[in-house]
Amino acid sequence: MAKNLEDITMVLKDELMSKHTSFKIGGKADYLALPRNVEELKEVLVWCKKTGTPYFVMGNGTNLLVKDKGIRGVVVKISDNFSDVSVEEDCIEAGAGILLSKLSRIALKHELSGMEGLSGIPGTLGGAVVMNAGAYGYEIKDIFVNCMVLNEDGNTEMFTKEKMNFGYRETVLQGSGKVVLSVKLKLNKGKYGDIKALMDDFTQRRQAKQPLSQPSAGSVFKRPAGYYAGKLIEDAGLKGYRIGDAQVSEKHAGFIVNLGNATADDVLKLIEHIKATVYEKFGVQLEPEVKIVGE
Ligand SMILES: Cc1cc2nc3c(=O)[nH]c(=O)nc-3n(C[C@H](O)[C@H](O)[C@H](O)COP(=O)(O)OP(=O)(O)OC[C@H]3O[C@@H](n4cnc5c(N)ncnc54)[C@H](O)[C@@H]3O)c2cc1C
Structure with missing residues (x-):
């Protein structure tokens, strides 16, 4: 007979996903x-394979909108238990x-340059690789060498840069069921002071422009070719527009913030409203960057 999941690892049953997402939204996962x-x-x-149980992999939950009825099966959270670092x-x-x-x-301490623009992204390295996260002209793909993943059979595989098929906020790993275990990055030798100055500058820019004191999942939409999603949303007159407790941020219209008790349903309705309004006014189709999961 198959073991219980509790006999294998640390498990939280019927765990509210709102406790594990930066949006502070999301119903219960059967198991975390x-x-x-x-x-x-x-x-x-x-x-999971043996018992036919679906699973979903998450990192720090900073790019997720988990629906109100939660997630069936197992959510596998890859957090600081997987955070060894070696520098060569x-x-x-x-x-x-x-x-x-x-x-x-750590890169700064070793005077390694190349991830200054990524330093303020609140996710894990695994989440950044799967999302090809980026900011201020930096993208994880530019420093990526390879990563080790575990596939759904529990076997390890190496993914090189070619195999990752990096695109704008896209990689082959999204929705693949493969779990990123570790990542190799190649940086450039730099000077402590220069690296620190850049990091501080990007941090200040983030603090000035983004609603960091309110729960959100960062930019809700991908940047449409030739436009900025936030600017289109602002120009459509939607800054501050609210459905339930989900609001287009007053500070940065590319963000939706949770004013306290927003549900995923509020956010989804707001996303649809934004998409329809922007399309009607400017003929531009917005596509969510945030991963919408659960039921
Ligand atoms: C305030 C704020 C600012 C942000 N700014 C930026 C920004 O400037 N640029 C940017 O690109 N993003 C930004 N984000 C979004 C988010 O931080 C990034 O997408 C980040 O890379 C997600 O990492 P995560 O660990 O939180 O992943 P999660 O949100 O937990 O998951 C995201 C996706 O990655 C998958 N995943 C996560 N970890 C693994 C793993 N180990 N193996 C396999 N799959 C995995 C999940 O299944 C999911 O599909 C911002 C978010 C917030 C809240």
Whole structure:
């Protein structure tokens, strides 16, 4: 007989996903698994396969809109249990669960340049690789060498840059069921003071422009070719527009913020309203960057 999931790893049953997303929104996951190491993670994936249980992989939950009825099956959270780092010359190898902010500070300490623009992105390294996260002209793909992933059978595979098929906020790993375990990055030798100055500048720009004190999932929409989503939304007169407790940020119209008790339904309705209004006014189709999951 198959083991119980609780016998394999640390599991939270009927766990509210609003506790695990930067939006502070999301119904219950049947199970939230917090594997402590690769062996446990492997066993979880094999258990899911054996029992026909669906699973969803998450990092820090900063690009997720989890629907109000939650997620059936297992949510596998890759967090700081997977955050070992090794630095060799200008290469860094790190666990997928490390936060980009922490990794950027390690790069700074070693006078390695190339991730200054990524340092303020609040996700994990794994989430950044899967999303090809980027900001201020930096993208994770530019420093990516390869990553190790675990597939749904519990076997490891290496993904090179070519195999990742990086696009704008896109990679082959999205929705693939593969779990990023670790990532190798190649940076450039730089000077501590220069790297620090750039990081500080980007941090200040973020603080000035983004609603960082309110729950959100960052930019809701991808940048449409030739436009900025935030500018289109603002020009459509939607800054501050509100459905329930979901509001187009007063500070940055590309963000939707949770004013306190927003539901996923509020956010989804607001997304539809924004898309329809922007299309009607400017003929531009907005596409969500945020991953909408659950039921
Ligand atoms: C205030 C704020 C500012 C932001 N600014 C930026 C920005 O400037 N640029 C930008 O690109 N993004 C930005 N984001 C969005 C978000 O931080 C990034 O997309 C980030 O890379 C997501 O990482 P995460 O660990 O939170 O992933 P999650 O949100 O947990 O997951 C995102 C996707 O990655 C997958 N995933 C996560 N970890 C793994 C793993 N180990 N293996 C396999 N799949 C995995 C998930 O299944 C999901 O599809 C911002 C968000 C916020 C809240």
